[in-house]
Amino acid sequence: MDKIKNYFDSLIAMEAEDWDIFSSMLTKAVFPKRSLILEMGKTERYLSFIEKGIVRFNIPKLDYDFTFGFAFENSFVSAYDSFLTQTASSYNLEAITDCVLWRISYDDLNIVYKTTQVGNFIGRKAIEDIFLKKMKREFTLLEDSAKTRYVNLMREQPELIKNIPLKYLASYIGIRPQSLSRIRKEIS
Incomplete structure:
Protein backbone atom coordinates (compact mmCIF):
# COMPACT_ATOMS: atom_id res chain seq x y z
CA MET A 1 0.00 0.00 0.00
CA PHE A 131 -7.93 10.34 -19.51
CA LEU A 132 -4.44 11.63 -20.34
CA LYS A 133 -3.33 8.16 -21.41
CA LYS A 134 -6.38 7.81 -23.63
CA MET A 135 -5.90 11.19 -25.27
CA LYS A 136 -2.21 10.56 -25.86
CA ARG A 137 -3.01 7.23 -27.49
CA GLU A 138 -5.65 8.76 -29.78
CA PHE A 139 -3.36 11.61 -30.78
CA THR A 140 -0.41 9.36 -31.54
CA LEU A 141 -2.59 7.05 -33.67
CA LEU A 142 -3.67 10.05 -35.73
CA GLU A 143 -0.34 11.86 -35.98
CA ASP A 144 2.60 9.47 -35.59
CA SER A 145 3.97 6.69 -37.74
CA ALA A 146 4.04 3.15 -36.36
CA LYS A 147 7.81 3.48 -35.96
CA THR A 148 7.43 6.68 -33.92
CA ARG A 149 4.73 5.07 -31.74
CA TYR A 150 7.04 2.13 -31.04
CA VAL A 151 10.07 4.32 -30.30
CA ASN A 152 8.01 6.51 -27.94
CA LEU A 153 6.67 3.49 -26.09
CA MET A 154 10.20 2.11 -25.72
CA ARG A 155 11.42 5.47 -24.41
CA GLU A 156 8.57 5.90 -21.92
CA GLN A 157 8.50 2.35 -20.50
CA PRO A 158 11.78 0.63 -21.50
CA GLU A 159 11.97 -1.93 -18.71
CA LEU A 160 8.30 -2.80 -18.61
CA ILE A 161 7.92 -3.05 -22.38
CA LYS A 162 10.29 -6.03 -22.34
CA ASN A 163 7.56 -8.03 -20.61
CA ILE A 164 4.93 -7.42 -23.30
CA PRO A 165 4.70 -9.98 -26.12
CA LEU A 166 5.43 -8.48 -29.55
CA LYS A 167 2.01 -9.43 -30.90
CA TYR A 168 0.38 -7.21 -28.23
CA LEU A 169 2.77 -4.34 -28.92
CA ALA A 170 2.10 -4.61 -32.64
CA SER A 171 -1.66 -4.56 -32.11
CA TYR A 172 -1.34 -1.59 -29.75
CA ILE A 173 0.56 0.53 -32.27
CA GLY A 174 -1.83 -0.51 -35.03
CA ILE A 175 0.27 -2.87 -37.13
CA ARG A 176 0.83 -6.60 -37.64
CA PRO A 177 3.63 -8.43 -35.81
CA GLN A 178 5.61 -8.81 -39.06
CA SER A 179 5.68 -5.04 -39.53
CA LEU A 180 6.85 -4.56 -35.96
CA SER A 181 9.69 -7.02 -36.59
CA ARG A 182 10.80 -4.88 -39.56
CA ILE A 183 10.66 -1.71 -37.44
CA ARG A 184 12.70 -3.36 -34.69
CA LYS A 185 15.36 -4.42 -37.24
CA GLU A 186 15.54 -0.82 -38.59
CA ILE A 187 16.07 0.60 -35.09
CA SER A 188 18.69 -1.86 -33.90
Missing part, protein backbone atom coordinates in the same frame (compact mmCIF):
# COMPACT_ATOMS: atom_id res chain seq x y z
CA ASP A 2 3.06 2.25 0.30
CA LYS A 3 3.14 2.95 -3.45
CA ILE A 4 -0.39 4.33 -3.57
CA LYS A 5 0.26 6.41 -0.44
CA ASN A 6 3.46 7.79 -1.99
CA TYR A 7 1.57 8.54 -5.21
CA PHE A 8 -0.98 10.69 -3.38
CA ASP A 9 1.64 12.22 -1.07
CA SER A 10 3.47 13.50 -4.15
CA LEU A 11 0.29 15.30 -5.24
CA ILE A 12 -1.40 16.57 -2.08
CA ALA A 13 -0.94 16.78 1.67
CA MET A 14 -3.54 14.32 2.85
CA GLU A 15 -4.78 14.46 6.43
CA ALA A 16 -4.16 11.23 8.36
CA GLU A 17 -7.90 10.83 8.96
CA ASP A 18 -8.64 11.04 5.22
CA TRP A 19 -5.91 8.52 4.43
CA ASP A 20 -7.24 6.18 7.11
CA ILE A 21 -10.76 6.31 5.63
CA PHE A 22 -9.50 5.82 2.05
CA SER A 23 -6.96 3.11 2.86
CA SER A 24 -9.45 1.17 5.00
CA MET A 25 -11.54 0.69 1.86
CA LEU A 26 -8.70 -0.57 -0.31
CA THR A 27 -8.37 -4.27 -0.93
CA LYS A 28 -5.32 -6.00 -2.29
CA ALA A 29 -5.85 -8.25 -5.30
CA VAL A 30 -3.21 -10.45 -6.90
CA PHE A 31 -3.61 -11.66 -10.47
CA PRO A 32 -1.24 -14.18 -12.05
CA LYS A 33 0.26 -13.57 -15.48
CA ARG A 34 -2.26 -14.05 -18.34
CA SER A 35 -5.32 -13.95 -16.08
CA LEU A 36 -8.37 -11.79 -16.67
CA ILE A 37 -8.85 -8.93 -14.24
CA LEU A 38 -12.14 -8.06 -15.91
CA GLU A 39 -13.87 -10.11 -18.58
CA MET A 40 -15.76 -8.48 -21.41
CA GLY A 41 -19.49 -8.51 -20.64
CA LYS A 42 -18.98 -8.13 -16.88
CA THR A 43 -19.38 -4.87 -14.99
CA GLU A 44 -16.31 -3.08 -13.66
CA ARG A 45 -16.74 -2.78 -9.90
CA TYR A 46 -13.31 -1.38 -9.04
CA LEU A 47 -10.93 1.47 -9.61
CA SER A 48 -7.47 -0.04 -9.13
CA PHE A 49 -3.94 1.22 -8.56
CA ILE A 50 -1.18 -0.96 -9.99
CA GLU A 51 1.49 -1.60 -7.38
CA LYS A 52 3.20 -4.18 -9.56
CA GLY A 53 2.67 -5.41 -13.09
CA ILE A 54 1.29 -4.55 -16.51
CA VAL A 55 -2.36 -4.64 -17.55
CA ARG A 56 -3.58 -4.91 -21.14
CA PHE A 57 -6.88 -3.58 -22.48
CA ASN A 58 -8.10 -5.81 -25.31
CA ILE A 59 -11.03 -6.81 -27.44
CA PRO A 60 -10.89 -10.52 -28.24
CA LYS A 61 -11.68 -11.41 -31.83
CA LEU A 62 -11.81 -14.85 -33.43
CA ASP A 63 -8.92 -14.21 -35.79
CA TYR A 64 -7.09 -11.34 -34.08
CA ASP A 65 -6.91 -10.08 -30.51
CA PHE A 66 -7.01 -6.26 -30.61
CA THR A 67 -4.91 -4.50 -27.94
CA PHE A 68 -5.84 -0.88 -27.43
CA GLY A 69 -4.14 0.03 -24.19
CA PHE A 70 -1.68 -0.77 -21.43
CA ALA A 71 -1.44 0.37 -17.84
CA PHE A 72 1.79 0.18 -15.89
CA GLU A 73 3.00 0.25 -12.31
CA ASN A 74 2.17 3.33 -10.23
CA SER A 75 -0.89 4.21 -12.28
CA PHE A 76 -4.62 3.64 -12.14
CA VAL A 77 -6.46 1.08 -14.20
CA SER A 78 -10.13 0.42 -14.74
CA ALA A 79 -12.65 -0.22 -17.46
CA TYR A 80 -13.67 3.26 -16.44
CA ASP A 81 -16.64 3.63 -18.77
CA SER A 82 -18.12 0.47 -17.26
CA PHE A 83 -17.15 1.62 -13.75
CA LEU A 84 -18.88 4.98 -14.13
CA THR A 85 -22.06 3.63 -15.67
CA GLN A 86 -22.07 0.30 -13.80
CA THR A 87 -22.85 -1.47 -17.07
CA ALA A 88 -21.14 -4.35 -18.87
CA SER A 89 -17.65 -3.76 -20.21
CA SER A 90 -17.07 -4.09 -23.95
CA TYR A 91 -13.46 -5.21 -23.47
CA ASN A 92 -11.14 -7.25 -21.23
CA LEU A 93 -8.53 -6.17 -18.72
CA GLU A 94 -5.78 -8.79 -18.66
CA ALA A 95 -2.70 -9.19 -16.48
CA ILE A 96 0.27 -9.47 -18.85
CA THR A 97 2.61 -10.04 -15.92
CA ASP A 98 1.89 -11.04 -12.35
CA CYS A 99 -0.04 -8.06 -10.96
CA VAL A 100 -0.67 -6.62 -7.53
CA LEU A 101 -3.54 -4.15 -7.44
CA TRP A 102 -4.99 -2.00 -4.68
CA ARG A 103 -8.71 -1.67 -5.42
CA ILE A 104 -11.59 0.42 -4.21
CA SER A 105 -15.15 -0.50 -5.09
CA TYR A 106 -17.59 1.83 -6.78
CA ASP A 107 -19.69 2.12 -3.63
CA ASP A 108 -16.70 2.68 -1.35
CA LEU A 109 -15.27 5.35 -3.63
CA ASN A 110 -18.55 7.22 -3.40
CA ILE A 111 -18.31 7.03 0.39
CA VAL A 112 -14.78 8.46 0.21
CA TYR A 113 -16.13 11.30 -1.96
CA LYS A 114 -18.74 12.14 0.66
CA THR A 115 -16.76 11.67 3.88
CA THR A 116 -13.28 13.03 3.24
CA GLN A 117 -11.86 16.42 2.40
CA VAL A 118 -9.73 15.00 -0.41
CA GLY A 119 -12.15 12.41 -1.78
CA ASN A 120 -12.99 14.34 -4.91
CA PHE A 121 -9.30 15.07 -5.47
CA ILE A 122 -8.51 11.35 -5.29
CA GLY A 123 -11.18 10.56 -7.87
CA ARG A 124 -10.18 13.43 -10.10
CA LYS A 125 -6.49 12.44 -10.12
CA ALA A 126 -7.37 8.85 -10.96
CA ILE A 127 -9.58 9.83 -13.89
CA GLU A 128 -7.10 12.47 -15.10
CA ASP A 129 -4.44 9.76 -15.23
CA ILE A 130 -6.70 7.48 -17.29
Whole structure:
Protein backbone atom coordinates (compact mmCIF):
# COMPACT_ATOMS: atom_id res chain seq x y z
CA MET A 1 0.00 0.00 0.00
CA ASP A 2 3.06 2.25 0.30
CA LYS A 3 3.14 2.95 -3.45
CA ILE A 4 -0.39 4.33 -3.57
CA LYS A 5 0.26 6.41 -0.44
CA ASN A 6 3.46 7.79 -1.99
CA TYR A 7 1.57 8.54 -5.21
CA PHE A 8 -0.98 10.69 -3.38
CA ASP A 9 1.64 12.22 -1.07
CA SER A 10 3.47 13.50 -4.15
CA LEU A 11 0.29 15.30 -5.24
CA ILE A 12 -1.40 16.57 -2.08
CA ALA A 13 -0.94 16.78 1.67
CA MET A 14 -3.54 14.32 2.85
CA GLU A 15 -4.78 14.46 6.43
CA ALA A 16 -4.16 11.23 8.36
CA GLU A 17 -7.90 10.83 8.96
CA ASP A 18 -8.64 11.04 5.22
CA TRP A 19 -5.91 8.52 4.43
CA ASP A 20 -7.24 6.18 7.11
CA ILE A 21 -10.76 6.31 5.63
CA PHE A 22 -9.50 5.82 2.05
CA SER A 23 -6.96 3.11 2.86
CA SER A 24 -9.45 1.17 5.00
CA MET A 25 -11.54 0.69 1.86
CA LEU A 26 -8.70 -0.57 -0.31
CA THR A 27 -8.37 -4.27 -0.93
CA LYS A 28 -5.32 -6.00 -2.29
CA ALA A 29 -5.85 -8.25 -5.30
CA VAL A 30 -3.21 -10.45 -6.90
CA PHE A 31 -3.61 -11.66 -10.47
CA PRO A 32 -1.24 -14.18 -12.05
CA LYS A 33 0.26 -13.57 -15.48
CA ARG A 34 -2.26 -14.05 -18.34
CA SER A 35 -5.32 -13.95 -16.08
CA LEU A 36 -8.37 -11.79 -16.67
CA ILE A 37 -8.85 -8.93 -14.24
CA LEU A 38 -12.14 -8.06 -15.91
CA GLU A 39 -13.87 -10.11 -18.58
CA MET A 40 -15.76 -8.48 -21.41
CA GLY A 41 -19.49 -8.51 -20.64
CA LYS A 42 -18.98 -8.13 -16.88
CA THR A 43 -19.38 -4.87 -14.99
CA GLU A 44 -16.31 -3.08 -13.66
CA ARG A 45 -16.74 -2.78 -9.90
CA TYR A 46 -13.31 -1.38 -9.04
CA LEU A 47 -10.93 1.47 -9.61
CA SER A 48 -7.47 -0.04 -9.13
CA PHE A 49 -3.94 1.22 -8.56
CA ILE A 50 -1.18 -0.96 -9.99
CA GLU A 51 1.49 -1.60 -7.38
CA LYS A 52 3.20 -4.18 -9.56
CA GLY A 53 2.67 -5.41 -13.09
CA ILE A 54 1.29 -4.55 -16.51
CA VAL A 55 -2.36 -4.64 -17.55
CA ARG A 56 -3.58 -4.91 -21.14
CA PHE A 57 -6.88 -3.58 -22.48
CA ASN A 58 -8.10 -5.81 -25.31
CA ILE A 59 -11.03 -6.81 -27.44
CA PRO A 60 -10.89 -10.52 -28.24
CA LYS A 61 -11.68 -11.41 -31.83
CA LEU A 62 -11.81 -14.85 -33.43
CA ASP A 63 -8.92 -14.21 -35.79
CA TYR A 64 -7.09 -11.34 -34.08
CA ASP A 65 -6.91 -10.08 -30.51
CA PHE A 66 -7.01 -6.26 -30.61
CA THR A 67 -4.91 -4.50 -27.94
CA PHE A 68 -5.84 -0.88 -27.43
CA GLY A 69 -4.14 0.03 -24.19
CA PHE A 70 -1.68 -0.77 -21.43
CA ALA A 71 -1.44 0.37 -17.84
CA PHE A 72 1.79 0.18 -15.89
CA GLU A 73 3.00 0.25 -12.31
CA ASN A 74 2.17 3.33 -10.23
CA SER A 75 -0.89 4.21 -12.28
CA PHE A 76 -4.62 3.64 -12.14
CA VAL A 77 -6.46 1.08 -14.20
CA SER A 78 -10.13 0.42 -14.74
CA ALA A 79 -12.65 -0.22 -17.46
CA TYR A 80 -13.67 3.26 -16.44
CA ASP A 81 -16.64 3.63 -18.77
CA SER A 82 -18.12 0.47 -17.26
CA PHE A 83 -17.15 1.62 -13.75
CA LEU A 84 -18.88 4.98 -14.13
CA THR A 85 -22.06 3.63 -15.67
CA GLN A 86 -22.07 0.30 -13.80
CA THR A 87 -22.85 -1.47 -17.07
CA ALA A 88 -21.14 -4.35 -18.87
CA SER A 89 -17.65 -3.76 -20.21
CA SER A 90 -17.07 -4.09 -23.95
CA TYR A 91 -13.46 -5.21 -23.47
CA ASN A 92 -11.14 -7.25 -21.23
CA LEU A 93 -8.53 -6.17 -18.72
CA GLU A 94 -5.78 -8.79 -18.66
CA ALA A 95 -2.70 -9.19 -16.48
CA ILE A 96 0.27 -9.47 -18.85
CA THR A 97 2.61 -10.04 -15.92
CA ASP A 98 1.89 -11.04 -12.35
CA CYS A 99 -0.04 -8.06 -10.96
CA VAL A 100 -0.67 -6.62 -7.53
CA LEU A 101 -3.54 -4.15 -7.44
CA TRP A 102 -4.99 -2.00 -4.68
CA ARG A 103 -8.71 -1.67 -5.42
CA ILE A 104 -11.59 0.42 -4.21
CA SER A 105 -15.15 -0.50 -5.09
CA TYR A 106 -17.59 1.83 -6.78
CA ASP A 107 -19.69 2.12 -3.63
CA ASP A 108 -16.70 2.68 -1.35
CA LEU A 109 -15.27 5.35 -3.63
CA ASN A 110 -18.55 7.22 -3.40
CA ILE A 111 -18.31 7.03 0.39
CA VAL A 112 -14.78 8.46 0.21
CA TYR A 113 -16.13 11.30 -1.96
CA LYS A 114 -18.74 12.14 0.66
CA THR A 115 -16.76 11.67 3.88
CA THR A 116 -13.28 13.03 3.24
CA GLN A 117 -11.86 16.42 2.40
CA VAL A 118 -9.73 15.00 -0.41
CA GLY A 119 -12.15 12.41 -1.78
CA ASN A 120 -12.99 14.34 -4.91
CA PHE A 121 -9.30 15.07 -5.47
CA ILE A 122 -8.51 11.35 -5.29
CA GLY A 123 -11.18 10.56 -7.87
CA ARG A 124 -10.18 13.43 -10.10
CA LYS A 125 -6.49 12.44 -10.12
CA ALA A 126 -7.37 8.85 -10.96
CA ILE A 127 -9.58 9.83 -13.89
CA GLU A 128 -7.10 12.47 -15.10
CA ASP A 129 -4.44 9.76 -15.23
CA ILE A 130 -6.70 7.48 -17.29
CA PHE A 131 -7.93 10.34 -19.51
CA LEU A 132 -4.44 11.63 -20.34
CA LYS A 133 -3.33 8.16 -21.41
CA LYS A 134 -6.38 7.81 -23.63
CA MET A 135 -5.90 11.19 -25.27
CA LYS A 136 -2.21 10.56 -25.86
CA ARG A 137 -3.01 7.23 -27.49
CA GLU A 138 -5.65 8.76 -29.78
CA PHE A 139 -3.36 11.61 -30.78
CA THR A 140 -0.41 9.36 -31.54
CA LEU A 141 -2.59 7.05 -33.67
CA LEU A 142 -3.67 10.05 -35.73
CA GLU A 143 -0.34 11.86 -35.98
CA ASP A 144 2.60 9.47 -35.59
CA SER A 145 3.97 6.69 -37.74
CA ALA A 146 4.04 3.15 -36.36
CA LYS A 147 7.81 3.48 -35.96
CA THR A 148 7.43 6.68 -33.92
CA ARG A 149 4.73 5.07 -31.74
CA TYR A 150 7.04 2.13 -31.04
CA VAL A 151 10.07 4.32 -30.30
CA ASN A 152 8.01 6.51 -27.94
CA LEU A 153 6.67 3.49 -26.09
CA MET A 154 10.20 2.11 -25.72
CA ARG A 155 11.42 5.47 -24.41
CA GLU A 156 8.57 5.90 -21.92
CA GLN A 157 8.50 2.35 -20.50
CA PRO A 158 11.78 0.63 -21.50
CA GLU A 159 11.97 -1.93 -18.71
CA LEU A 160 8.30 -2.80 -18.61
CA ILE A 161 7.92 -3.05 -22.38
CA LYS A 162 10.29 -6.03 -22.34
CA ASN A 163 7.56 -8.03 -20.61
CA ILE A 164 4.93 -7.42 -23.30
CA PRO A 165 4.70 -9.98 -26.12
CA LEU A 166 5.43 -8.48 -29.55
CA LYS A 167 2.01 -9.43 -30.90
CA TYR A 168 0.38 -7.21 -28.23
CA LEU A 169 2.77 -4.34 -28.92
CA ALA A 170 2.10 -4.61 -32.64
CA SER A 171 -1.66 -4.56 -32.11
CA TYR A 172 -1.34 -1.59 -29.75
CA ILE A 173 0.56 0.53 -32.27
CA GLY A 174 -1.83 -0.51 -35.03
CA ILE A 175 0.27 -2.87 -37.13
CA ARG A 176 0.83 -6.60 -37.64
CA PRO A 177 3.63 -8.43 -35.81
CA GLN A 178 5.61 -8.81 -39.06
CA SER A 179 5.68 -5.04 -39.53
CA LEU A 180 6.85 -4.56 -35.96
CA SER A 181 9.69 -7.02 -36.59
CA ARG A 182 10.80 -4.88 -39.56
CA ILE A 183 10.66 -1.71 -37.44
CA ARG A 184 12.70 -3.36 -34.69
CA LYS A 185 15.36 -4.42 -37.24
CA GLU A 186 15.54 -0.82 -38.59
CA ILE A 187 16.07 0.60 -35.09
CA SER A 188 18.69 -1.86 -33.90
